[in-house]
Amino acid sequence: MQISRIDRMIKELEGFTPSSREEIEDFQLKKLNQLLKRETERGGFYKNLPSSLSSLSELKSLPFTREEDLVSKGNRMVLLSQSEISKVISEHTSGTTGAGKRVYYTEQDCMHTVQLFEAGLGEFIFPGSRTLVCMPYSGPFGLGELISMAIRNLGAEPIEAGVGKTYGELKGLMDTHQPDTFVGMPVVLLSLLRLYGKGSLERALVSGDACPDTVIREIEKLLGSRLWPHYGSREMGLGGAICCAAHEGMHLRENHVIPEIVDENGNTVPDGVFGELVITTIGMEAQPLIRYRTGDRTRILPGRCSCGSCVKRLDEVSRIGVTGEMRTLDNSLFAVPELVDYSLTWKVTGSAETAVLEALVSVPGMAETEQKIRNIWSALKKDVPLQVRIREAQEGDRPLYAAKRRVQPLIRTADP
Numbered sequence: 001m002q003i004s005r006i007d008r009m010i011k012e013l014e015g016f017t018p019s020s021r022e023e024i025e026d027f028q029l030k031k032l033n034q035l036l037k038r039e040t041e042r043g044g045f046y047k048n049l050p051s052s053l054s055s056l057s058e059l060k061s062l063p064f065t066r067e068e069d070l071v072s073k074g075n076r077m078v079l080l081s082q083s084e085i086s087k088v089i090s091e092h093t094s095g096t097t098g099a100g101k102r103v104y105y106t107e108q109d110c111m112h113t114v115q116l117f118e119a120g121l122g123e124f125i126f127p128g129s130r131t132l133v134c135m136p137y138s139g140p141f142g143l144g145e146l147i148s149m150a151i152r153n154l155g156a157e158p159i160e161a162g163v164g165k166t167y168g169e170l171k172g173l174m175d176t177h178q179p180d181t182f183v184g185m186p187v188v189l190l191s192l193l194r195l196y197g198k199g200s201l202e203r204a205l206v207s208g209d210a211c212p213d214t215v216i217r218e219i220e221k222l223l224g225s226r227l228w229p230h231y232g233s234r235e236m237g238l239g240g241a242i243c244c245a246a247h248e249g250m251h252l253r254e255n256h257v258i259p260e261i262v263d264e265n266g267n268t269v270p271d272g273v274f275g276e277l278v279i280t281t282i283g284m285e286a287q288p289l290i291r292y293r294t295g296d297r298t299r300i301l302p303g304r305c306s307c308g309s310c311v312k313r314l315d316e317v318s319r320i321g322v323t324g325e326m327r328t329l330d331n332s333l334f335a336v337p338e339l340v341d342y343s344l345t346w347k348v349t350g351s352a353e354t355a356v357l358e359a360l361v362s363v364p365g366m367a368e369t370e371q372k373i374r375n376i377w378s379a380l381k382k383d384v385p386l387q388v389r390i391r392e393a394q395e396g397d398r399p400l401y402a403a404k405r406r407v408q409p410l411i412r413t414a415d416p
Helices: 005-014 021-042 058-061 067-077 107-120 143-154 169-176 186-196 213-223 322-333 367-379
Strands: 087-091 102-107 129-136 158-159 181-184 203-206 226-229 240-241 251-254 257-263 273-281 292-298 339-349 352-361 385-391 408-413
Touching: 058 181, 058 257, 067 102, 067 292, 087 385, 102 107, 107 143, 107 240, 129 143, 129 169, 143 158, 169 186, 181 186, 181 352, 186 203, 186 339, 186 408, 203 213, 213 226, 213 322, 226 251, 226 339, 273 322, 292 352, 339 367
Parallel strands: 129 158, 129 181, 181 203, 203 226, 339 408, 352 385
Antiparallel strands: 087 102, 226 240, 240 251, 257 273, 273 292, 339 352
C-alpha cells in the first residue's frame, strides 16, 4: 500500500520526510517558537504569551483561544497588513449579535490549502477524470475555487456545481458531463443517489458537514465504493485532514497544525480518547491561532496508520452542541431508505414544545414512511411531540440545508 500523500506534501513543502514522531514534533516546536516570537514582537492579541517554549508539552500550559475571542478580537490576531490579505471569510454564529467571526488568509495560506486538497484528491482521482464539485464558490480563493484549482493541478476536470442547485439541475450536470467523482456534503450525495442512482459516479470525497455511520454505510452501499472523508475548518485554512488508501482515519496537516484533544474541563487527554479538538495553526501566515477550541468532537487515533505514515490521524468528527444533536438524528433517520432529506425546527407555543419535521422522500406512498419516522423519533425524543410534513421529492426541490445541517432556531407562537 502506498504511504499517505500527505507525507509527500510535507516533504515537498518542508524538506523532510516525516518518518518518526520525534522528527515531526521537533519541526512543530521550531515553527511554534517562530510564531511565539512573531507574536511577542508584534504586541497583538497573544502578546502576553512566552516568546518560546522548551518542549511541545508546555503548549498545554498556555490559555485557550475561543470563538468569542475570534469574534470580538480577531483583527488583533492578524499579523500582516491588510494589503497582504487575499481572502477574508466572515461568519455569523449562533449566540452572536453584530459582526460575526472573521478569518483572514494570505495567498500563500490559500496555496497551502490547494496543496493539501491535491494530496487528498490525488489519492483517488487521475488525469482526465471529471469531478462534480458541490461546494460553495465565492470568488477568488473561495472553497470551491481552491478545490477546482487542486483538481486541475492533478490533470482532471472540475464540474463546478456549487451549492443551492435543484436536484434536477444536479442530475442534468451529471447526465451532461458524466462525472466519475463527487466532492461535496454527504447528505446531498445520499439524496442524489437515492433519487437517481449512481449514474457515472464511482467514488466520492465528503466534507463540509458531519457524516454519521448510517450515512456512510448508505452512500457506500449505493455508490459501491469506499468514501474518502475530509475534515477542514475556516480556522485552519479550510483544509485540515485527508483520508489515505488505508481508510483508517484522516491524516492531519501536521506541518501546519498542532492538534490537542481536551476533555470538558480543558485537560489534555491521551490519543485514543474522544474530546474537543484544539488547534494551534503554526502554518498560517495571516491569522495564526494558538490553542483554539474548535467545538468539534473527535479523537486522535493511536499509533501508525497501516499505510506506514506516522502523521497523526483524526477519527470521525462531529460538532458539539446543536449541530451534534442533528448528527444523532441523521444517524437514525437516514436508516429509512426512502428518506431523501429532512429539516427540523423546534416550535414553542406558550410553555408547550413541539418538533416540526419537513421530509422529502423518494416514493409516492408516504404513510408507511411517516410511521417509520415517528417510531424513530419516539425512541429518541419520547417527551417531545412531533409534527411531520412529508412529500415526494421533485426535480425542482433543493437540498433542505445549503450549509451545515443543524436544528433550526425556535419558532415561538402565541397561545391558541
